[in-house]
Amino acid sequence: MAKLARKVALIGAGMSKFGRNFPLKRNPDMWVEAWLNAVGTVDNGIAPKDVDACYVGNYSSDLFNHQGHLGPQMANLVGLTPKPASRFEGACASSGIALRQAVIAIASGIHDVIAVSGVECMNELPTALVTDTLATASDALFEYPAGATFPGLYATIATAHFHKYGTTAEDLMHVGIKNHINGAENPYAQMQQSIKDMMASKKARYQEEGRDVPDWKDEFDFLKSSSNPMIAYPLRLFDCSLVTDGAACLFLAAEDVAKKFTDSPIWITGTGQGSAALSLHDRDSLTSFIATREASRQAYEMSGLKPRDIQIAEVHDCFTIAEILAMEDLGFYEKGKAAEAVRNGESKRDGVLPINTSGGLKSKGHPVGATGAAQAVEIFKQMRGIAERNRQVKIDVTRALTHNLGGSGGTCVVTIYEK
Amino acid sequence: MAKLARKVALIGAGMSKFGRNFPLKRNPDMWVEAWLNAVGTVDNGIAPKDVDACYVGNYSSDLFNHQGHLGPQMANLVGLTPKPASRFEGACASSGIALRQAVIAIASGIHDVIAVSGVECMNELPTALVTDTLATASDALFEYPAGATFPGLYATIATAHFHKYGTTAEDLMHVGIKNHINGAENPYAQMQQSIKDMMASKKARYQEEGRDVPDWKDEFDFLKSSSNPMIAYPLRLFDCSLVTDGAACLFLAAEDVAKKFTDSPIWITGTGQGSAALSLHDRDSLTSFIATREASRQAYEMSGLKPRDIQIAEVHDCFTIAEILAMEDLGFYEKGKAAEAVRNGESKRDGVLPINTSGGLKSKGHPVGATGAAQAVEIFKQMRGIAERNRQVKIDVTRALTHNLGGSGGTCVVTIYEK
Numbered sequence: 084m085a086k087l088a089r090k091v092a093l094i095g096a097g098m099s100k101f102g103r104n105f106p107l108k109r110n111p112d113m114w115v116e117a118w119l120n121a122v123g124t125v126d127n128g129i130a131p132k133d134v135d136a137c138y139v140g141n142y143s144s145d146l147f148n149h150q151g152h153l154g155p156q157m158a159n160l161v162g163l164t165p166k167p168a169s170r171f172e173g174a175c176a177s178s179g180i181a182l183r184q185a186v187i188a189i190a191s192g193i194h195d196v197i198a199v200s201g202v203e204c205m206n207e208l209p210t211a212l213v214t215d216t217l218a219t220a221s222d223a224l225f226e227y228p229a230g231a232t233f234p235g236l237y238a239t240i241a242t243a244h245f246h247k248y249g250t251t252a253e254d255l256m257h258v259g260i261k262n263h264i265n266g267a268e269n270p271y272a273q274m275q276q277s278i279k280d281m282m283a284s285k286k287a288r289y290q291e292e293g294r295d296v297p298d299w300k301d302e303f304d305f306l307k308s309s310s311n312p313m314i315a316y317p318l319r320l321f322d323c324s325l326v327t328d329g330a331a332c333l334f335l336a337a338e339d340v341a342k343k344f345t346d347s348p349i350w351i352t353g354t355g356q357g358s359a360a361l362s363l364h365d366r367d368s369l370t371s372f373i374a375t376r377e378a379s380r381q382a383y384e385m386s387g388l389k390p391r392d393i394q395i396a397e398v399h400d401c402f403t404i405a406e407i408l409a410m411e412d413l414g415f416y417e418k419g420k421a422a423e424a425v426r427n428g429e430s431k432r433d434g435v436l437p438i439n440t441s442g443g444l445k446s447k448g449h450p451v452g453a454t455g456a457a458q459a460v461e462i463f464k465q466m467r468g469i470a471e472r473n474r475q476v477k478i479d480v481t482r483a484l485t486h487n488l489g490g491s492g493g494t495c496v497v498t499i500y501e502k
Numbered sequence: 503m504a505k506l507a508r509k510v511a512l513i514g515a516g517m518s519k520f521g522r523n524f525p526l527k528r529n530p531d532m533w534v535e536a537w538l539n540a541v542g543t544v545d546n547g548i549a550p551k552d553v554d555a556c557y558v559g560n561y562s563s564d565l566f567n568h569q570g571h572l573g574p575q576m577a578n579l580v581g582l583t584p585k586p587a588s589r590f591e592g593a594c595a596s597s598g599i600a601l602r603q604a605v606i607a608i609a610s611g612i613h614d615v616i617a618v619s620g621v622e623c624m625n626e627l628p629t630a631l632v633t634d635t636l637a638t639a640s641d642a643l644f645e646y647p648a649g650a651t652f653p654g655l656y657a658t659i660a661t662a663h664f665h666k667y668g669t670t671a672e673d674l675m676h677v678g679i680k681n682h683i684n685g686a687e688n689p690y691a692q693m694q695q696s697i698k699d700m701m702a703s704k705k706a707r708y709q710e711e712g713r714d715v716p717d718w719k720d721e722f723d724f725l726k727s728s729s730n731p732m733i734a735y736p737l738r739l740f741d742c743s744l745v746t747d748g749a750a751c752l753f754l755a756a757e758d759v760a761k762k763f764t765d766s767p768i769w770i771t772g773t774g775q776g777s778a779a780l781s782l783h784d785r786d787s788l789t790s791f792i793a794t795r796e797a798s799r800q801a802y803e804m805s806g807l808k809p810r811d812i813q814i815a816e817v818h819d820c821f822t823i824a825e826i827l828a829m830e831d832l833g834f835y836e837k838g839k840a841a842e843a844v845r846n847g848e849s850k851r852d853g854v855l856p857i858n859t860s861g862g863l864k865s866k867g868h869p870v871g872a873t874g875a876a877q878a879v880e881i882f883k884q885m886r887g888i889a890e891r892n893r894q895v896k897i898d899v900t901r902a903l904t905h906n907l908g909g910s911g912g913t914c915v916v917t918i919y920e921k
Contacts (some may be wrong), residue, residue, distance in 0.1 A: 087610065087611070088507050105862075127818070137777075142570065143564045143570055145565045145638060146564045146565065151561065151591065151593060152639040152780060152909050154591075154592055154777065155777035155780055155908075155909075156641070156779075156912070164777055164779060164792075165792045165793055165795075166777060168913070169590060169592050169913075170590070170592065171590060171777070172573075172588070172589040173569065173573055173587075173589065174571040184588070187603075187607050187610045187794060190605075190610040191507055191607070191610035193506070193606050193640040193773075210549045216564075219568050219570040219571070220570045220571040221571075222569075223568055224569075230760070263734050273794055287762055290640060339671055356555075356584060356586035357585070357586065358573065358583055358587040358915040359574060359578070360575075361571060361575050361578070365578070372585055373584045377584040377585075383880060384803075400826075437829075491573060493571055493575070494571065494573060
């Protein structure tokens with residue numbers, strides 16, 4: 084994989100509040116909110132005239148909102164008409180692809196500054212149709228008609244991982260507990276409460292209502308109770324990410340123009356993308372994603388970094404088991420060894436390799452097409468030292484990574500950031 | 503607009519048969535057919551191992567086929583897994599965007615060879631839902647709920663053009679007649695019959711059935727009769743493109759590797775993309791597309807060519823009026839002067855500037871996401887001198903252009919080819 088012909092910097096990044104925003108806010112509203120928040124992070128300011136193109140990541144506004152052709156619509160809302168405006172789709176990796184294509188376009192010399200967006204408004208549909216819409220990212224001929232929606236597909240992957248490596252349901256709970264602790268520190272997250280606090284709230288409410296108060300000793304007791312119903316064995320409710328409306332915005336600039344906007348650019352030194360057969364039955368392995376291995380191989384090679392060089396990462400925890408797989412497939416841990424690291428707290432905010440300090444898809448929320456760009460927003464904030472509340476990591480982050488997955492691993496985009 | 507950092511060649515191009523292919527063929531089947539036909543045009547052969555990435559243009563498999571995430575699915579079908587595979591969307595300009603992004607990616611140095619596809623399978627839906635799905639490329643808040651589907655939007659544009667420039671319904675008929683004459687010479691076209699032959703067939707059938715035979719003197723009489731019903735005044739049935747299933751495939755290669763595949767590369771020397779507000783009511787003009795003007799400005803500037811240098815063009819005739827607008831907005835004719843040129847036969851296959859020798863969207867068909875790539879297939883064949891039957895133009899084509907429009911002009915991609 085060639086080096087990029089021109090260095091590319093992330094010069095600004097912001098996101099809308101993630102959550103159940105519909106019907107008060109739709110894609111256009113959330114995109115403008117994200118744009119303005121990103122503009123606010125560009126040290127010397129940025130105006131529409133400075134931006135050459137608008138790259139929009141979105142999974143399926145077609146099915147969620149009965150609106151296609153988002154590129155020119157989003158561009159027009161922020162004054163970019165008649166500049167190039169395109170939509171990029173790769174299921175839940177859609178804005179990861181938009182980010183990567185923007186890096187490539189700037190490297191090519193055709194554009195100097197690009198606004199990358201990720202947008203998705205999922206709550207316009209009732210939950211059953213959200214599940215149905217997401218399932219169109221699996222194989223619509225073989226998987227979906229068999230009833231295998233995403234919780235079922237990831238449950239299959241979890242079961243295989245349990246069988247092969249001895250991973251347990253309790254290991255998965257460690258992932259969810261950590262990510263909710265992080266999300267509680269993110270004012271843009273959909274859920275801003277730790278699982279321990281949720282448990283305490285529920286106990287208090289039961290007491291107030293004069294009901295028997297459950298004798299949960301800790302979060303694990305709570306997560307093993309009927310308060311955390313089984314969705315698809317072994318995945319329970321708190322193993323699943325959220326149904327979210329949200330948008331994110333990134334400003335990328337070529338090396339030679341970045342200095343006009345900031346003295347503290349975050350360099351994108353590696354980008355990689357991989358693919359796999361959509362259907363699990365077409366894959367060689369259920370416990371490892373070839374798309375992640377391929378994407379990270381390319382990104383490491385381009386940047387010259389190794390997995391051990393990465394200080395923090397945002398990985399695609401659409402289900403808790405996916406975070407375990409990512410930690411292994413990205414090379415942070417050997418296969419079968421990530422669960423132990425999670426149990427030991429290595430991926431906590433103060434651990435040796437903090438993962439999903441934003442709260443991840445689990446607690447920050449997962450507006451599918453916006454997730455890849457939102458991961459980059461968190462890395463930008465952590466590397467700049469401007470992460471809100473108490474989630475700023477204590478180390479000076481000079482090397483970070485995002486991992487954005489589509490579907491059940493059919494697409495993966497890995498991006499490496501340095502300063 | 504910068505020059506491309508590396509020259510990019512079109513080294514092979516092919517398409518599936520366009521037509522009503524569903525349910526016998528769906529996107530996967532048509533894509534493989536297009537891939538194989540494109541492979542057959544690469545002089546020294548090409549194999550999956552030679553291809554670095556798969557770029558898929560598709561408008562809305564989400565709504566047409568309840569299948570998203572086409573990138574990895576298409577890549578897997580032709581042996582490209584686990585390489586990068588992405589989908590690009592810009593309504594009916596989706597594969598024009600895929601083509602442009604592939605040119606940019608090769609220019610950047612990240613890839614050497616890319617397979618660009620355009621796919622769309624529209625007939626899985628009944629016609630009313632096809633119209634509904636296409637309408638999601640207009641503004642779903644303002645235009646679509648008011649009942650303005652695309653025939654209505656283009657009827658508005660046509661009426662404004664009639665009013666401003668004196669263009670007539672008969673001028674539009676010239677466009678349809680020409681494009682059907684061209685489509686009759688394209689074995690991959692959906693409709694392979696001239697309007698004169700259709701008229702003769704209908705007369706013969708009436709005679710056979712003992713009915714009164716209409717006294718149509720020529721195609722214009724036929725097109726003014728009830729055999730050509732009004733769809734949205736002033737647009738009749740034969741002013742509208744078709745509902746089509748189809749796929750197209752292009753192989754692009756960097757200058758330094760193109761010679762491995764062919765001694766006759768077609769160079770892509772210009773690419774431009776423009777956008778506009780989705781809603782007609784947000785535009786300054788109804789009779790000119792700002793996205794086309796912007797895209798062609800960029801493409802001409804990059805290539806160093808002027809409109810008068812172009813020898814043949816494939817333009818986006820989703821409705822006959824759109825071909826007139828394109829001829830003007832691309833700078834081939836002054837505003838208001840294209841209709842006269844059409845009447846004079848200048849855009850015929852043997853005219854001074856042949857347009858839509860493939861039959862265009864009107865006769866070849868318009869599988870929306872595949873159209874941009876299919877336009878490049880025709881240019882490839884004309885420049886190589888391999889256009890089928892009698893539609894090969896008599897001149898040696900060294901400079902050509904494609905014009906791919908999305909929606910009612912919200913997106914436009916213009917590409918310039920030289921040899």
